[in-house]
Amino acid sequence: ETGVTQTPRHLVMGMTNKKSLKCEQHLGHNAMYWYKQSAKKPLELMFVYSLEERVENNSVPSRFSPECPNSSHLFLHLHTLQPEDSALYLCASSQRYGGRSGNTIYFGEGSWLTVV
Amino acid sequence: QQPVQSPQAVILREGEDAVINCSSSKALYSVHWYRQKHGEAPVFLMILLKGGEQKGHDKISASFNEKKQQSSLYLTASQLSYSGTYFCGTEGGDYKLSFGAGTTVTVRA
Numbered sequence: 253e254t255g256v257t258q259t260p261r262h263l264v265m266g267m268t269n270k271k272s273l274k275c276e277q278h279l280g281h282n283a284m285y286w287y288k289q290s291a292k293k294p295l296e297l298m299f300v301y302s303l304e305e306r307v308e309n310n311s312v313p314s315r316f317s318p319e320c321p322n323s324s325h326l327f328l329h330l331h332t333l334q335p336e337d338s339a340l341y342l343c344a345s346s347q348r349y350g351g352r353s354g355n356t357i358y359f360g361e362g363s364w365l366t367v368v
Numbered sequence: 369q370q371p372v373q374s375p376q377a378v379i380l381r382e383g384e385d386a387v388i389n390c391s392s393s394k395a396l397y398s399v400h401w402y403r404q405k406h407g408e409a410p411v412f413l414m415i416l417l418k419g420g421e422q423k424g425h426d427k428i429s430a431s432f433n434e435k436k437q438q439s440s441l442y443l444t445a446s447q448l449s450y451s452g453t454y455f456c457g458t459e460g461g462d463y464k465l466s467f468g469a470g471t472t473v474t475v476r477a
Contacts, residue, residue, distance in 0.1 A: 256409070292470075294470075297464075350463040353397035353417065353459055354397075354398050355459070355465075356412055357457070357465060359411075361407075361409040362409065
């Protein structure tokens with residue numbers, strides 16, 4: 253139990269579907285992240301929210317749309333995805349974003365996404 | 369710039385030791401180590417801050433050489449529970465973490 257909960261754990265969707273991934277953190281953190289994890293590749297940072305404001309958007313296609321309604325919840329809305337988007341999507345949180353060193357990130361267990 | 373980890377994979381027998389290296393091309397302020405078991409969240413192991421310190425977590429320890437911009441993770445007297453993929457995350461002057469591709473460790477009885 254890391255204090256970061258993701259749902260669903262597994263999702264299969266067609267290329268024309270619209271679905272959402274949900275993340276909730278119970279750690280009282282102020283920053284939340286979405287990462288994409290593909291086999292044999294480094295973790296790819298997608299989005300960062302700090303105090304509910306989006307502060308990073310790392311050239312992510314518009315078919316991925318994040319939403320952070322409050323500091324404890326983060327969503328990733330998915331629409332018209334491609335098969336190459338199939339991956340493990342990890343949510344994470346940290347006490348803060350940037351500012352000084354030593355900021356530890358805590359991950360959720362991830363949502364396995366398969367696009368067919 | 370993402371750090372480079374080596375080796376990509378290592379297979380050990382219980383009780384053997386291993387070293388995982390993490391190198392960066394940029395100046396580092398901290399190095400973070402995580403372990404991820406299949407189907408589970410990456411779990412934070414330890415953080416090493418600028419200053420060349422060494423830390424330990426049970427029989428897993430790490431060192432950080434800021435001059436060489438690298439860190440090493442030491443698995444001592446490995447146990448079956450040590451199996452998993454180990455990631456390093458490096459933090460530079462922008463205070464943002466970049467992760468390596470991971471080192472898969474398999475410990476066999």
